[in-house]
Amino acid sequence: MxxxxxxxxxxxxxxxxxxxxxxxxxxxxRTFWNGVRNYQARNLLRDEVQVGDLVLYYHSNAQPSGVAxxxxxxxxxxxxPTQFESGDYHEPRATxxxxxxxxxxxxxxxxxxxxxxxxxxxxxxALAQMGVVRKGNRLSVQxxxxxxxxxxxxxxxxxx
DNA sequence: GCCAACGTTGGC
DNA sequence: GCCAACGTTGGC
Numbered sequence: 001m002x003x004x005x006x007x008x009x010x011x012x013x014x015x016x017x018x019x020x021x022x023x024x025x026x027x028x029x030r031t032f033w034n035g036v037r038n039y040q041a042r043n044l045l046r047d048e049v050q051v052g053d054l055v056l057y058y059h060s061n062a063q064p065s066g067v068a069x070x071x072x073x074x075x076x077x078x079x080x081p082t083q084f085e086s087g088d089y090h091e092p093r094a095t096x097x098x099x100x101x102x103x104x105x106x107x108x109x110x111x112x113x114x115x116x117x118x119x120x121x122x123x124x125x126a127l128a129q130m131g132v133v134r135k136g137n138r139l140s141v142q143x144x145x146x147x148x149x150x151x152x153x154x155x156x157x158x159x160x
Numbered sequence: 161g162c163c164a165a166c167g168t169t170g171g172c
Numbered sequence: 173g174c175c176a177a178c179g180t181t182g183g184c
Contacts, residue, residue, distance in 0.1 A: 014182090038167075038180095061182055118183080136165040138181045 007053045008149040009044075010132055011071070011106070012140040015059040020068035020111060023057070029108040034080045035089055036101060041141040046077045046102040049141070055106060056144065056152055058132060059115070066117035067152050075105025112156035120160075126151045 011033065013019070023031055036042055055071040079099035082089035094100040122133045131142040 012182090040167095065183070135183095136181095138166065140181090 007048065007050065008056075008144040008146055009049060009053060009073075010056045010058050010067070010130075010142045010144055012058045012060045012132075012142075014061045015068075016061070019059060020057045020071075020108065023069070023071065023106070023108045024111065026108075030074060030105060032075075032080075032103050033106050034082050034101075034103045036080070036103060036140060037089070037091075038138075038140060041139055042100075042102055044141045044143065045104055048143070049073055049077065049104050051076055054109070054149060056149060057108075060140075064115070064117040064119065066115045066119075066121070067112060067156070068115050069111040070109040070153070071106045072109050073104050074107045077102045077104050079103075112153070114156055114160070116152055116156050120155060121152070124151065124155065 015021075018031065023029060033045070036045060051073050053073040055073065056067045057069045057071050059065055059068050079094075079096070080089070080101040080103040083091035083094040083099060083101045084096070089101075091100045118132070121127050121130065127133055127148055130144065130148050131137045131139060
């Protein structure tokens with residue numbers, strides 16, 4: 001932990017659950033990124049994602065799926081409160097002293113001028129290594145290179 | 161709704 | 173520790 005320098009990430013969210021538009025409408029355009037229940041994604045949130053990092057906000061299970069906006073990490077990892085509540089996100093093994101699941105606070109930076117669909121991401125040679133275009137990659141928190149992040153932003157600025 | 165890909169669980 | 177069964181993700 002305690003890395004130097006900004007990093008770049010892609011966070012997936014189903015827009016029916018919480019879209020980028022919902023984030024823009026949220027108080028102070030912020031939300032706590034909760035509900036991650038995958039250990040690899042949790043480890044990234046807990047150990048790697050830092051305040052100041054930039055996030056591509058990806059809509060999954062959407063028509064079409066793709067990158068909708070840019071967000072920024074504004075709060076360091078803390079226990080996901082939903083693990084202590086009853087319901088789908090409850091985690092019986094979690095205690096306040098030893099939480100199992102973590103989240104970070106994110107804030108909307110801006111919507112992209114247009115959604116960059118998964119189909120376009122797949123068609124870009126520059127993005128061939130990006131996790132989301134690779135078959136079977138279901139991680140909801142994925143690291144990006146700065147070049148990948150910048151390329152998606154550039155694509156969004158171009159007409160289709 | 162289908163199903164491929166992957167993660168998790170649990171019997172042994 | 174192996175691995176089959178099961179559950180989930182997410183594109184299509």
